[in-house]
Amino acid sequence: MSIVLGISAFYHDSAAALVVDGKIVAAAQEERFTRKKHDPAYPRNAVDYVLREAGLMLDEVDFVAFYDKPFLKFERLLETYLAFAPRGLASFSTAMPVWLKEKLFQKDMLLKELKKHAGGFRGGMDKMLFAEHHISHAASAFYPSPFEKAVVLTLDGVGEWATATVAIGDGHTLTLEKEIRFPHSLGLLYSAVTYYTGFKVNSGEYKVMGLAPYGEPKYAAKMMENLIHIKPDGSFHLNQEYFDYCTGLTMTNAKFDELFGQPARRPESEQLTQFHMDMAASVQAVTEEVMLRMAKALAKEYKIPNLCMAGGVALNCVANGKLLRDGAFKNIWIQPAAGDAGGALGAALAAWHMELGGERKISKAKTAPRDGMHGSYLGPAFSQQEIETRLKAAGARFEVLTEAKMIDSTAKALADEKAVGWFQGRMEFGPRALGGRSILGDPRSPSMQKTLNLKVKFRESFRPFAPSVLREDVADWFELDADSPYMLLVDGVKAKRRKKMTAAEQKLFGIEKLNVARSDIPAVTHVDYSARIQTVHADTNPLYHKLISAFKKRTGCALVVNTSFNVRGEPIVCTPEDAFRCFMGTDLDLLVVGHCVLHKAKQDKKLAEDYKNKYELD
Amino acid sequence: MAFLVELYRFMMARKKFWLVPVLLMLALFGGLVVLTHGSAVAPFIYTLF
Structure with a gap:
């Protein structure tokens, strides 16, 4: 038996x-245990958990792989x-002390931390393997995928040097073919606009994506003329005159402000305007242009029908x-933990297949998901007895029902437009809640989006929600007719489900559009009639499948609203007490x-706490 | 010591020897930061004034 522990740490997630x-066997993010969003610290709790799940001690681990x-x-x-000197002195003097004191000695730090665990790591430096950042991403995308052979595309902000890579995965081999290097980065371009529109870099990018449909890509041409030069094959070059991330402490500079005619929005205090929505739509359009050109060129060059992807983008x-x-x-397969947390998994898989030459077994199952991710339910689970003990200790008052009655009463509550916290089985690995740690609602309710955003999640009202739909019914509600078990594909709501807007409604702009019910399932229909779809499969999450089936039986609607079980700025809940x-x-x-x-x-009621101000806004 | 061996191996593999003077300067300033427990610039200012 060969055991590899993968770790990502010291940067974010x-x-x-x-x-x-x-x-x-198991994978989890440290933030879920420490309750600190994007926690960058050594993942002590996550390491303890994954070992506990496998019934192993750290001294039984053969190799530790870092991402x-x-x-x-x-x-x-x-x-x-050096390239930009003397510019960048402020940034240099901020970064260097951290590197000289800590980050340069990560290998020693890691080894010391590993020795501190009960039954500490017995191996030395020779048992520690370090994979390149983008190899970790590529490995996390290819090895669990259902493909024997695939083109592997990774895109993110930056790792060591690479910001985008293309590799070919074949059996248990993964060969890097080409890369784009820092400072030219699609992820950093997206982050620059995230910063400019007043959201947090490294966490607000998905808000920009959610904001984009409210705007028009008016500035896409300007971006492509001035900020990014895109070649026919999708490779690109960023004009550093407009960015500050190489030398400064911000993403964009005064020249960027001048180009678009106003300064960066101040987070939280300044209102979002149509301009910011148009900027979001524009950077989204540019990103899509790059990715589409890349995909076309790669498909033509390698003539392989399968694409795997990972990296924040x-x-x-x-x-x-x-x-x-x-x-x-x-065919496209995307690693559900595509961000840096997934690097831990990728590093472990890279060590097993690339360094140790381990064999790769691809699932031959005919039903989805035919991959090695186990539905991404790779985190901790709690037994019924443990749940009852923990809830009692927390002062909760509850009734214990049979599975059939529990499903029936939950489906009834959903049909009555109640907001439901749903905590079942193993926690998901990756940023999406997939029916293990989810908040659920009725997608037919015209007020559900607003209620969940403002009263439950305490977050911006423009943010859309996603549907969890029975796989067998997906084509009846959406234009998509494929597996999307990880909520990583967006497609349109089926034409027959859409509602025609009146002439007056069509004239509405920006967030005003939000209050118009655009379909039979308004809570999950974005302003452009799109939805971020999760297909629910009976063989991967049978309980969740049963719940949605019960809801369908009551209402005729084969989907529910699914959002992560947390409030703004809080990591997704991990334990029954968190829930x-x-x-x-x-x-x-x-x-x-x-x-x-x-x-x-x-x-x-005395157990209710001020939850709204408990977490720092993300 | 293990760190220095690691760094040496890295430099040999990457063959970017022009980074050596930069690293030496950083090590010097880093050492001063540790020894003075504060600003690395302070000792130079004191000798000047």
């Missing part, structure tokens, strides 16, 4: 993953500062949906944990 004989190469990253920093599900519809590749605290601090009506059902009206 630290995580741990365990691979035993090439099989993914990037710190020296290479340092080399990039030094060369960048691969979480851009709007672009992913367009890639699939474009048809350059027949109970969130339930008590928000306007959730019902909480279902295992077979325990909790009604808000029956709870002790």
